[in-house]
Amino acid sequence: MAGAVFSAASVCAVILAGGRATRMGGVDKGLQLFNGQSLVHIAIDRLLRQVGGAPGQIAINANRNQTYYESLGVPVWSDCVPDYAGPLAGFLTAMQHCESRCDYVLSVPCDSPFFPLDLLARLSATLVQNKADIAMAMAPEWQEDGSTLLRPQPVFCLMRTSLADSLRVFIEGGGRKIGAWTASQHQIKLGFDAPGDDARAFANANTLEDLHALENP
Numbered sequence: 001m002a003g004a005v006f007s008a009a010s011v012c013a014v015i016l017a018g019g020r021a022t023r024m025g026g027v028d029k030g031l032q033l034f035n036g037q038s039l040v041h042i043a044i045d046r047l048l049r050q051v052g053g054a055p056g057q058i059a060i061n062a063n064r065n066q067t068y069y070e071s072l073g074v075p076v077w078s079d080c081v082p083d084y085a086g087p088l089a090g091f092l093t094a095m096q097h098c099e100s101r102c103d104y105v106l107s108v109p110c111d112s113p114f115f116p117l118d119l120l121a122r123l124s125a126t127l128v129q130n131k132a133d134i135a136m137a138m139a140p141e142w143q144e145d146g147s148t149l150l151r152p153q154p155v156f157c158l159m160r161t162s163l164a165d166s167l168r169v170f171i172e173g174g175g176r177k178i179g180a181w182t183a184s185q186h187q188i189k190l191g192f193d194a195p196g197d198d199a200r201a202f203a204n205a206n207t208l209e210d211l212h213a214l215e216n217p
Contacts, residue, residue, distance in 0.1 A: 006124045006125070006127075006128050007053075007056075008050065008052055008053035008054060008055055008056065008120060008124075009053070009055075009056035010056060010102055010103040010104055011055040011056055011057075011102060011103070011104045011105070011106050011120065011124075011158070012055060012056065012057040012058075012059060012094055012097075012098035012102040012104070012105050012106070012161075013047045013055035013057070013058045013059070013105075013106040013107075013108065013120070014058075014059050014060070014061050014077075014090060014091075014093075014094035014105055014106070014107050014108075015030070015040055015043045015044065015047075015058070015059070015060045015061065015108055015109075015110050016061050016087050016090045016107060016108065016109045016110060016155060017029060017030030017039075017040055017060055017061060017062045017069070017110040018061045018062050018063040018078070018079055018084070018089070018090055019084065019086070019087075020084050023206045023207050024205075024206065024207055024208055024211075025208070027208075028062075028064055028065050029110055029111050029205075030043075030060070030062065030065075030069070030110040030111075031065060031068065032205075032208070032211060034113050034205075034211060034214070034215060035215055039110045039111055039113060039205075040060060040069065040072065040110045041072060042113045043108055043109075043110050043112075043113075043115075044058060044072060044074065046108075046113075046115060046117060047106075047108070047120075049117055050117055050118070050119065050120045050121065051117055051118045051121050052118070052120065052121040052124075055106055055120065056102060057075070057098060057101075057102060058074045059074055059075040059076070059077055059094060059097065059098075060072070060074055060075070060076045060077070060110075061076075061077055061078075061079065061089075061090035061093055061094065062076050062077075062078065063078050063079055063084065066078070075097070077093050077094065077097050078093070079093055080092060080093045080096055081093075081171055085171060085176060086176050087107070087109075087154070087155050087178055088167065088170070088171055088175070088176060088177075088178055088181060089171065090107065091105065091107055091157070091159065091167060091178075092164060092167045092168055092171060094107070095159075095161045095163065095164035095167065096164055098161060099161040099162075099164055102161055103160060103161060103162075104124075104158055104159060104160055104161060105157075105158070105159050105161055106119075106120055106123070106157070106158050106159075107155055107156065107157050107158075107159070108155070108156060109155045109156075109204060111204045111205045111206070111211075112156075112201075112202055112203060112204045112205075113205075113214065114198055114200045114201050114202075114203060114214075115156065115201055115202065116192060116197070116198070116201050119137065119156065120158065122190060122192070123135040123136075123137065123156075123157075123158040123190060124158060126188055126190045127158055127188060130188045131186075132186050132187055132188040133159065133160045133162075133163060133185045133186045133187065134157055134158070134159045134160070134163070134182050134185050134186070134187035134188070135157065135158045135187070135188050135189075135190060136152055136153065136154060136156065136157050136182060136187060136188070136189045136190070137152075137153040137156035137157075137189075137190060137192055137202065138150040138151060138152050138153060138189050138190060138191045138192065138193075139151060139153050139191075139192055139193070139201065139202040140191070140192075140193045140199070148193070150191045150193060152179065152189060153202050154178035154179055154182065155178065156202065157178070157182070163185060166181075166184070166185065167181060170184070200214070200217070
């Protein structure tokens with residue numbers, strides 16, 4: 001268990017790139033180009049530039065094209081759970097790989113090229129202040145009436161690695177929904193809707209059309 005003073009060095013950040021990307025035609029999403037760079041390369045760069053310090057370790061959760069991912073100079077971990085079990089499998093894989101040396105796992109998807117450069121700083125401050133086990137980001141979503149609603153972003157989580165056993169049991173029991181597992185833990189949610197926050201910070205590319213739209217807003 002980490003102490004009251006939080007250190008980015010105690011964090012393993014995992015980039016989730018292990019899905020089938022069925023809505024993108026089955027391509028490897030992390031390898032798709034965004035303004036000339038692969039999405040996974042952009043994710044690594046944004047993690048390295050986190051204010052308050054980069055995570056102590058950065059890794060990629062991928063189930064194919066490992067040779068390319070390894071060429072980026074960070075560890076590449078395949079799911080510890082078979083059959084593309086979803087983001088929770090990526091969470092658990094990271095926890096199991098780094099539990100002995102990191103107190104926390106920060107998860108980010110490979111398909112959100114604008115995620116905040118202060119993501120770790122803000123999630124960690126909220127987690128420590130509330131003595132929580134999980135801090136999850138929330139982002140504003142426009143409603144038809146012109147108002148905004150804060151919506152959870154479950155793949156953007158800071159979690160204690162000590163939750164590995166709980167997560168393993170949940171997955172082995174057939175659980176696949178992030179929110180269902182995090183709701184069973186001491187979690188806190190943080191809205192990224194402060195003045196100056198990028199409205200596109202958590203925009204993600206589920207399809208190639210989404211990806212091109214993000215390139216050309």
